[in-house]
Every structure is written in structure tokens, then in C-alpha cells.
Amino acid sequence: MRDTEKVYSPPRTRLARWLAEPGADVPEPIRLALIANLYGTLPIFVGGVANTILVAAVIAARLPTPPILAWLVMEVAVCLSRLAVLVVADRAARAGRPTPTDLNLMLAVAWAGCLGYGTFVSLVSGDWVAATLACLSSAAMVGGTCFRNFSAPRLTGVMIALTLGPCCLGAALSGEPLLAVTFVQIPFYLLAMTKAAYRLNGLLVATMRAERENAALALHDGLTGLANRAGLNAAFERHGHRAPGLLYLDLDGFKAINDTHGHAMGDRLLRSVAERIAEAAGSEAVAARIGGDEFVVLCPGRARGALIDLGERLIARIAAPHPIGPDGQALAVGASVGIATAPEHGTGLAALMRAADSALYRAKSLGKGRCSVASRKAAESVSEGPPEAERMSA
Known part of the structure; x- marks a missing residue:
């Protein structure tokens, strides 16, 4: 469980609220706890971005073309921005101030878009070493995205689509007929991972409900509802x-x-x-x-x-x-x-x-x-x- 002293603000804009929606009939305290889960922890974040930046840097060193270099620059910029938002949000949550939740969600989406762009430009480059590295990195990040962000299943689905969707376009433009299998493989993978995110979200919400109900029973008189x-x-x-x-x-x-x-x-x-x-x-x-x-x-x-x-x-x-x-x-x-x-x-x-x-x-x-x-x-x-x-x- 997360530090109960830290409270993260709910999203304000319509798009951010849609992305973070955990489902119907979820009580406000649980919604706030789910928002806190979306910020994750710094070690997990550092491990993820270190991998994507490293892959982008290695491919850029092998293929220093403008599209690949642009990917590396975008990757570094988005990851540094996400790091700054995490630090600012952590301090604000501890101090009881509003946190930049909307910006955190938008940067998560931008990060997924960067991964998808990198995979696309690697595939169309014709260098299969670069394409293999980029695809492996994207696939690994999709797994992490699902199990890190299932507090918001819609956000998870959007991030997976942005990460892997460009693979289909890149496969179509690569000139390799066998890669057409991605048009079947990736949509099914997207569906399965999104469904898994919804299932995990349902289990998490049910567990949090049970925890709160048990806590309430422990502190309240069963007959009158007053405190015991x-x-x-x-x-x-x-x-x-x-x-x-x-x-x-x-x-x-x-x-x-x-x-x-x-x-x-x-x-x-x-x-x-x-x-x-x-x-x-x-x-x-x-x-x-x-x-x-x-x-x-x-x-x-x-x-x-x-x-x-x-x-x-x-x-x-x-x-x-x-x-x-x-x-x-x-x-x-x-x-x-x-x-x-x-x-x-x-x-x-x-x-x-x-x-x-x-x-x-x-x-x-x-x-x-x-x-x-x-x-x-x-x-x-x-x-x-x-x-x-x-x-x-x-």
C-alpha cells in the first residue's frame, strides 16, 4: 500500500478524467488511491525509462539518421519531464498541495507515443538489428504498462495502442510480407492486455472496498453504526x-x-x-x-x-x-x-x-x-x- 499521508489530486480536464476513469460506482477515496497508484514509485520509473533511453541511444549510434535522432531527443525530453513531474507531485502530495495529475497522464501517453514512433522508424529503416531492438523494447514496456497502470484501464489501452499500433504501419512499409502477421497479432495482443488491465482493476477495486469495509467494521458498532x-x-x-x-x-x-x-x-x-x-x-x-x-x-x-x-x-x-x-x-x-x-x-x-x-x-x-x-x-x-x-x- 502507498503512503497514506500523500494525497494526489484527481484529474481536472475531460480527457484526463476519461483516461483515469476506473469504472462506475467507485467511491471517491478509492478513486484517489487509484490516482496515487498511477504515479508509481521512482525506482520502477527509473528502470523503465533507462531501458527505453538506452535502446534509443544504441539505435541512434548505429543509425544516426534524422528520424532516429529525433526519437532519441523526444525520448529524453519526455522522460526527463515525467521525472520532474513525479518529483514535484511527490512533494506537493506530502505538503497537501494540488498535484499535476493531468500533466502526468498526458506525459504517460506521450511516452507511449514516443515508443511507438521509435518502433516505426526502426522498422522502416531496413536495419533488422535496430528493428529487433525497438520491437523487443516496446513489447517489454507494454507488459510493464499493463501491470503498472491497471488502476486506469482506459489509460492502459491507449498506451498499448500507441506503443504497438505503429508496428503495423511499420510492417506494411517495411517491404517484408511475413510481417503482415502483425495485423492479426497486435490487435489480439492489445485486446488481451487491455482486458487483463480491466480484470486487474476490478480485483484491485474489490480488494480496496473490502479493506475499507473491514476497517469500518473494526471501528464501528454493528448495531448502531456509531464508533465502538x-x-x-x-x-x-x-x-x-x-x-x-x-x-x-x-x-x-x-x-x-x-x-x-x-x-x-x-x-x-x-x-x-x-x-x-x-x-x-x-x-x-x-x-x-x-x-x-x-x-x-x-x-x-x-x-x-x-x-x-x-x-x-x-x-x-x-x-x-x-x-x-x-x-x-x-x-x-x-x-x-x-x-x-x-x-x-x-x-x-x-x-x-x-x-x-x-x-x-x-x-x-x-x-x-x-x-x-x-x-x-x-x-x-x-x-x-x-x-x-x-x-x-x-
């Missing part, structure tokens, strides 16, 4: 530097609903509660279900007053009837909220959760349906163990 404990930990690692506040919620009366209406209805209620928590918390907050009827909301950069307002709003939203019954029956459940803030109640997630859980226990002991902020004393005693155990035994 692992997802909450990951979110805290991303946002912990922004002095986050943390709300710890526990439903009041949920066990009675489960016992009376069954677990299926209880699951529906939990999903309804989760939707209301996510809506009230907003897009910048991270809502998580950490087990049973317990929820946590991580709020980066919110002041104490804003956290209290959110806690009271959550209590009111959750307490409103939930029309989840089979006949529109509405169920009611309450919620209590404990609040902790960083750095007042700790700087780590575990410390904040213990302090918020202590405040939640106090809110429940005062009559439930309340919002309570952790005290300084709670922050100083969090190392003694989570009061969750005390609440469970109460």
Missing part, C-alpha cells in the same frame, strides 16, 4: 490535542423496556437513541456506543458551557418518545449524562472516561435525567479505579 471503543480510541488520537470534552451517557429505564418488549425492540430503541445522539452532537463530535446502553460523545475544542448545553439537549432529545413499535407504538426512555474536560479532569481518554463516569454516577444518584460535570476531586481520584464498578454494584 476502538473507534473512540482512534478518534481521540486524532483530536486529543484539541482539549476535548467528553460526555458519558447511560440510559435510564432501558432494562425494563428490554424485559417488557424484548431484545428486538430494545435494539430498535438503541438505534433510535444513537441517531438522536449523532444528530445533536454534530459533525465535529464523535459519538460512540461502548457497550449495552452506554454511549460516549467526544467533543474536540468545546468549552465547558457548550458541553453542558449539549448534555442537556441530549437528555431532552433522548427523552422524547421513540415511535419504533410495529403499530407506531412509542417508547420512552431517559438518559443521564456525566461530563469531563481536558486538561481539568485528565489528558488521556481513560482518565476522562473515569472522571465522566464518576459524574454520571452522581447524576443518577441525584434522581436520573440529569447532567453532571466531574469535580476536581474526581479528577484527582481517577487512579483509584473506575467508579463504573461501584455503579454496577449499586
